[in-house]
Amino acid sequence: MxxxxxxxxxxxxxxxxxxxxxxxxxxxxxxxxxxxxxxxxxxxxxxxxxxxxxxxxxxxxxxxxxxxxxxxxxxxxxxxxxxxxxxxxxxxxxxxxxxxxxxxxxxxxxxxxxxxxxxxxxxxxxxxxxxxxxxxxxxxxxxxxxxxxxxxxxxxxxxxxxxxxxxxxxxxxxxxxxxxxxxxxxxxxxxxxxxxxxxxxxxxxxxxxxxxxxxxxxxxxxxxxxxxxxxxxxxxxxxxLRAERTTALAGRDGGRAQALAALRNRLQLARVDLTHEVGARIRTLNATARTDLERLDRRAVREYPEQLQQLVNEATGELDGFVGRRLVELTRQIEAVTGPAPGSQPGPGSSPGRPADPPPRVGADPDGRPRGVEDRLMIALGASAGFGLGRLIVAPLSLVPALDIASVPITLALGAGVALWVVRARGHLADRAHLRQWVTDALVNVKAQLEQRVATALVEAESDLTDRVVRASTARMVETDQRVAELEKQLRRAAAEQPAQLAACERDLAILDAAAGS
Known part of the structure; x- marks a missing residue:
């Protein structure tokens, strides 16, 4: 060589x-x-x-x-x-x-x-x-x-x-x-x-x-x-050493600006995802309620508000689980950018000591449906239809003079029965329509409460993650300052020791050359 x-x-x-x-x-x-x-x-x-x-x-x-x-x-x-x-x-x-x-x-x-x-x-x-x-x-x-x-x-x-x-x-x-x-x-x-x-x-x-x-x-x-x-x-x-010092000075903020920008971006994405999830669950509740209302009898109509509250409780529990997983994923994404902060705790939504808020209430039970002109009109129409139907049924009896008198109470009984059935059926339909409107109003209120629940979780997560970013970036800023000070010390030492090191290398080279040539 x-x-x-x-x-x-x-x-x-x-x-x-x-x-x-x-x-x-x-x-x-x-x-x-x-x-x-x-x-x-x-x-x-x-x-x-x-x-x-x-x-x-x-x-x-x-x-x-x-x-x-x-x-x-x-x-x-x-x-x-x-x-x-x-x-x-x-x-x-x-x-x-x-x-x-x-x-x-x-x-x-x-x-x-x-x-x-x-x-x-x-x-x-x-x-x-x-x-x-x-x-x-x-x-x-x-x-x-x-x-x-x-x-x-x-x-x-x-x-x-x-x-x-x-x-x-x-x-x-x-x-x-x-x-x-x-x-x-x-x-x-x-x-x-x-x-x-x-x-x-x-x-x-x-x-x-x-x-x-x-x-x-x-x-x-x-x-x-x-x-x-x-x-x-x-x-x-x-x-x-100078290039390393320049690189260290370029990242002197500890990556805080990059981490905060990533946090804002991820929070906006999480807000969109969670708002969409709230809307999807409310639509599911609305469709379930419509299906249930079509099968309710008169007695079940009065018990349905409690059943709807149970559905809301289950949907809230599922939403809380989804929000917790989404915020844990958000924390993992931010920590991938910043690294874990010193003394950091479990991610937002996953802390076992955090008390859970109660689920939203659907509100007070619906008021009784007021009886109005429509109900009285249904009584008249039902009686009229019943009497007409009764006359049609007993018409053959009028051909027999002895039975003509007996046809009158039969006609009255059929008219009253038909009138009662029409009134009850119309009242049941009106009660279900009244309950359906109450369910719609109640779910609007539930949706607002769930959106507020999600917004509160996001604000708490933003506060926690911002604190993590600041602590992590501050720790890196201290490390960067120490590294810059060490590099400057090495630069000064290298400048001071270079002549002595060069002379020592030349002496060793002379010894090797003498040994090789002997």
Whole structure:
């Protein structure tokens, strides 16, 4: 790569990297490389017979894309570590490893705790003199991986008799770091640390490999130092801090204006929806009342006001439930914009301690229908019709002189009966018409009370939600002011410390160049 130092010979490289200054620089800029450099330098001082003891690492884990990606990313590190094919069933390990000791890498699942089917064979392998290393692969996809790691560590410590070191790794983060050139993200991926552990375990430090590994570590560290020098000279960090401060100042009101505008908009929509719901329920009540009135007899007419009040009570309960759900949804929509305010309570309409208002009353029972000229006219018309009908019925009797006198009381009785029926029927119809008019007037009054009930709920909700918006925005305003003050402090510190940081980077770069050229 451009700017990389020349590869030193093994003896000079080993001597150079053993100095305290070079090690300090490497460990400061490249912790994973420093972890590999220390045992590499120590191994370089040992006889040839004790290095390179293991040819490959036996891999225990699922044979899936995540394992394949992990092996691919580890193969990019120097010195190269060879792996066997993944052993998916730990019970087959004795056949795979054979009789001699081996280095075994056990991949743990961050989404599920390790069971006895894995822990018991691993314990037997360690008892047989094998070197066991553990890695938890794919931690980026499991937020709860730390709890799983602690559980697995406790189970393995009980089985192995010692606390195991489990390296959390994420090959996906390593891919992202390689694509963006982010060295810090590569360190977070854990692959460099795992590679260092594997290299130490297999004794992968022969003279040729030692020289290549040392040169690679020094070159990687030098690239990191150069990147920091370029960032300091270009003022990238200062520019980023200024842009972040500008963004923070733009939102200094804590989103209050946006939240209040959203609140007004949502309240208007809720008012339209609830007003329409009130009208729909009143229309339903009116249609139900008309149907009931058509089936009422004379006795039921007097009892219908109480029945109508019961219908109004049921409709009010259903409307209250609808209003409560609508206001809870309104609160959720506003909190999606503002976030929950500190110390916020349950949404409007859902608070269990809020007393419910009594349902609207339909009013006093209808007054008795006054008897007027129409009733007297119905008596006359009924009597007339009855007498005519009676004369028609007894007309055959008039042909017999002996029965002619008997036809008179029959005619009078039929006339009186028909007159009574007509009067009662007409009175029943008039009573139902009178009750129908009373129901119409009563439902108009009920509708007005329900609309007032909805308006009261909306006003209370508006007051509560406005308070939530103000409290949430005020909290964010305080956070924004603190963040702006912190950014200004960082800007002043960056401006003051930039020359010293640049000088320190140049000193570290000079040490690395001297180590690479020695």
């Amino acid at each position: 451009p700017g990389s130092p020349a590869v030193p010979d093994p003896d000079s490289a080993s001597a150079s990297v053993s100095t305290d200054d070079v090690r300090a620089v490497v460990e400061r800029w490249n912790p994973a490389g420093g972890a590999l450099l220390r045992p590499a330098a120590d191994a370089g001082q040992q006889p040839e017979a004790v290095v390179g003891e293991y040819d490959s690492v036996t891999l225990i884990g699922p044979d899936d894309p995540n394992t394949t990606l992990l092996r691919t990313e580890l193969s990019r590190f120097e010195p190269r570590v060879a792996f066997t094919d993944p052993v998916t069933d730990p019970a087959n390990l004795p056949d795979v490893i054979g009789g001699g000791p081996a280095v075994v890498l056990v991949l743990l699942d961050p989404g599920a705790a390790a069971g006895a089917g894995l822990i018991d064979p691993v314990a037997r392998l360690q008892a047989s003199g094998n070197r066991i290393l553990f890695a938890m692969n794919g931690v980026h996809a499991h937020p709860q991986w730390r709890a799983t790691l602690q559980h697995d560590a406790a189970m393995l410590a009980h089985a192995l008799g010692a606390e195991p070191e489990i390296v959390p790794v994420s090959a996906r983060l390593a891919v992202a770091a390689r694509g963006s050139g982010d060295a810090a993200l590569l360190d977070r991926s854990g692959l460099a640390a795992l590679h260092a552990h594997l290299s130490v375990a297999i004794g992968n430090h022969g003279p040729d490999r030692l020289a290549g590994a040392t040169a690679r570590i020094l070159a990687d560290t030098r690239d990191r130092v150069m990147g920091q020098i370029e960032a300091l000279r270009s003022g990238t960090a200062v520019t980023r």
